[in-house]
Amino acid sequence: MKRVVLAAYARGNPKPGDFRIEQVALPEAGEGEILLKTLYIAVDPLLRFSVDETVLTGAGRMELGMPMVGPVVAEVVASNHPAYAPADVVEARTGWQEYAALAPDRSDYRGPPRKLDPALAPVSTALGALGGPGQTAYEGIVNVGRVKAGETVVISAAAGAVGSIAGQIVKVLGGRAVGIAGGAAKCAALLDLGFDAVADYKAPDFAAQLQTAMPEGADVYLDNVGGDVTMTVLPLLKRGARMPMCGFIAYYGVGMEGPGPDRLPGFYRLIMNKGLEIRGFAGMLAGRKGLEDIAGWMKAGRIRFPESIVEGIEAVPAAFSSVFSGHDHVGKLLVRVGAPAGPGA
Ligand SMILES: NC(=O)c1ccc[n+]([C@@H]2O[C@H](COP(=O)([O-])OP(=O)(O)OC[C@H]3O[C@@H](n4cnc5c(N)ncnc54)[C@H](OP(=O)(O)O)[C@@H]3O)[C@@H](O)[C@H]2O)c1
Missing domain, CATH: 3.40.50.720 (NAD(P)-binding Rossmann-like Domain)
Incomplete structure (x- = not known):
């Protein structure tokens, strides 16, 4: 599988050359883990803080050569955890890579991967209107x-x-x-x-x-x-x-x-x-109430969820850089990196 790693700390606005695409072996789901296939990657501006050489905020600092962090929508392709089954679609923070194995019970402070309901809205909205930005x-x-x-x-x-x-x-x-x-x-x-x-x-x-x-x-x-x-x-x-x-x-x-x-x-x-x-304010303080209200307004046709989608994991570094240097996209900018194998998405 391919993944994007940090090749150089950003000086000024991030450039595509600050990142490198690597080919590595596909991970496997170990004990208590699930294997996720990434469908969409969100290039969020706040990730900029993580690629500074000197961190001035509480953001996690990336080491050179580390795979980039960040939110994704992914499909469960194998599960050794009772709460997740193959074809489930989740929002997780597994970063800029095509696959990732993780243990839901050992997740960070953001909690285990959030299961999505594809009947509610396209699953990509979990990274936009029905996710952190919303x-x-x-x-x-x-x-x-x-x-x-x-x-x-x-x-x-x-x-x-x-x-x-x-x-x-x-x-x-x-x-x-x-x-x-x-x-x-x-x-x-x-x-x-x-x-x-x-x-x-x-x-x-x-x-x-x-x-x-x-x-x-x-x-x-x-x-x-x-x-x-x-x-x-x-x-x-x-x-x-x-x-x-x-x-x-x-x-x-x-x-x-x-x-x-x-x-x-x-x-x-x-x-x-x-x-x-x-x-x-920082952090998604509005929590569930915010998402429920937005989902209700979307259902009632009162809120649209504009999103722009570019294709392929190779496009991620340029898409991230363009957030700071200007682009023509409206709404949430996403990179589609994989197609779902199951019917969930
Ligand atoms: N407080 C929180 O918890 C929280 C959570 C999420 C996001 N944020 C922040 O909220 C802001 C928007 O996030 P987002 O997810 O909506 O980002 P986004 O979809 O990536 O949009 C960012 C937009 O900012 C504009 N921009 C970039 N550089 C600019 C500059 N120098 N001067 C003026 N406009 C500039 C660009 O639009 P134009 O083409 O119009 O210039 C760009 O498309 C960011 O500052 C982000 O860090 C905060």
Whole structure:
């Protein structure tokens, strides 16, 4: 089987050459283990923290030569565990490899592989709307943002996995969703998803576009990006606006201890003057309740689950790199690495 290993710690934005494809023997399911065949790999931005030479957060650090970690959807192809049978489809964190053997009873803090119900939705959604990104969007909009009907919510990286679901949750709650994305095509896709207005942060008139999109300002800013995008949004927020701080992808490649310039003084001034309520959150805190609500809204046709799929494990390094350097994909970006053998998916 093939797997992707870390060949070099990322300097700046990750590059495909930071990874290497290896051919290794197929693992076997040992005592109490299951053998998983990977169907989809999610190239999540937060994996960037794991490929830093110096780790600044709690993320697990990769050693050079280690197979890359990360969430996948996989099919059980052999089982020595009573809770799993061949053809079951699960969400697991077995990383960028075509097969993996693991012991469900010895899983990490995230728990054993989550069994999926293919009748509910395509199993790939376990890595998007019905997985971590969906829970994150729910946490940001419902629990941290506390969005109410009639409020205006502006969302950065709105065409991504989290943002595309977050904007639709705003609409379910009766709010007005304003999406920020890079390029006209992504902005058009957001309008198609039901966002009320959009602004293209790559356009020279981004600030004017944003002002037009939310002439009375915004009550909530779900921030996935930081950097210039956030510095353009902040002056347009209403007094006392809430800012769920979900991510800061604009800084992932530059290093969090970059030399500056130090923009904290301006940031502090805006927080104080506007009485902003900023609350960061990490981890899929919304849990089952979030996923159940999203599944219900999907069933009722109120939430769509945009995803973009590229093919083959060889495509994983480039797909991961493109998350930071720009791509045309809308919604969750997945790599399909295998076809299911059984009927489960
Ligand atoms: N707090 C948590 O628990 C949690 C959980 C999951 C994700 N997150 C964070 O949430 C954010 C979104 O995650 P996701 O899964 O939705 O990611 P995603 O689907 O991969 O989308 C990321 C998008 O960010 C935009 N982007 C990248 N670099 C940028 C830059 N320098 N300036 C502005 N936009 C940039 C790109 O869209 P454009 O083409 O529009 O530029 C890219 O497609 C990330 O920051 C991620 O780390 C946090």
